[in-house]
Amino acid sequence: MPKFSISVCPVCGNTKFRSFLTCKDHYVSGEHFNILECTGCGLKFTNDIEPEENSDKYYQSENYISHSNTSKGLINQLYHPVRRYMSERKRKLIEKISKRKSGSLFDMGAGTGFFLNEMQNHDWKVYGTEKSENARNFAKEKFNIHLNTPSDIKLFDDKQFNMITLWHVLEHIYNLNEYMEQLRRLMKDDGFLIVAVPNSNSFDARFYKRFWAAYDVPRHIWHFSPDQMKILGEKHGLKLTGIKKMPLDAFYISILSEKYKGSKIPFIKGVITGKISWLLSFFDYRKCSSLIFIFGKE
Secondary structure, X not given: OOOEOOOOOOOOOOOOEEEEEEEEOOOOOOOEEEEEEEOOOOOEEEEOEOOHHHHHHHOOOOOOHHHHOOOOOHHHHXXXXXXHHHHHHHHHHHHHHHOOOOEEEEEEOOOOOHXXXXXXXXXXXXXXXXXXXXXXXXXXHHHOOOOEOHHHHHHOOOOOEEEEEEEOOHHHXXXXXXXXXXXXXXXXXXEEEEEEEEOOOOHHXXXXXXXXXXXXXXXXXXXOOHHHHHHHHHHOOEEXXXXXXXXXXXXXXXXXXXXXXXXXXXXXXXXXXXHHHHHHHHHOHHHOOEEEEEEEEO
């Protein structure tokens, strides 16, 4: 079966690219993948990867926490309390943006359902999609939340949702423009789309280069910067109304990056680098490891 290769930039339509980095899949396969950069808008993307129908094997690891809910290892143990804290932060952000204490919410790539459970417990009517069958089963058994498969997005009604969220999901999506059109279709006219992605122009991305954990090849196909997210939204009739920082991500990503580098003290070095990234982001959001983009309909 032919590889998934990019011939046209999905953001700007340019057809010329240059080599950027070669990165290793540290999570599952140990394979190396090439990241190219669009000479037009600067979008970086992982090229020559398995087609979507063969991609599941790169997610089949008990260490992939968003699907398995594992507590194995120090980094994953730290992830659990941070996730609980961030679920509450996300809810409060949504309430502030929407000026609502309840409504209809759709979460794409909902994982094991922890965020949707937080919203459900605060009077929101929740829906979601998730690729992993194990994660869908976990959400159903633990939270009684039914998650659809990604292809089921077409079954939802036009203008059904007040809020649509993608927390570190857009970078995984093969048919980027097709899904952006679907997401816009599902938004109410006064609704919002919230997209969180790693920032490929962040301090820690530039510092760690090929060891930066948020490249996460080949699972992460697209490696966005703020400029490309704005262009992508406008392409689909969406107006960027705000950008929020996710400074805690820098600590998790930096610790993991130090591990990939083979550091003898990854936790200590990662915390130091994460703190530098966190401090720099106070003065320039473009230095932040991950960013939240808030879109409304134009």
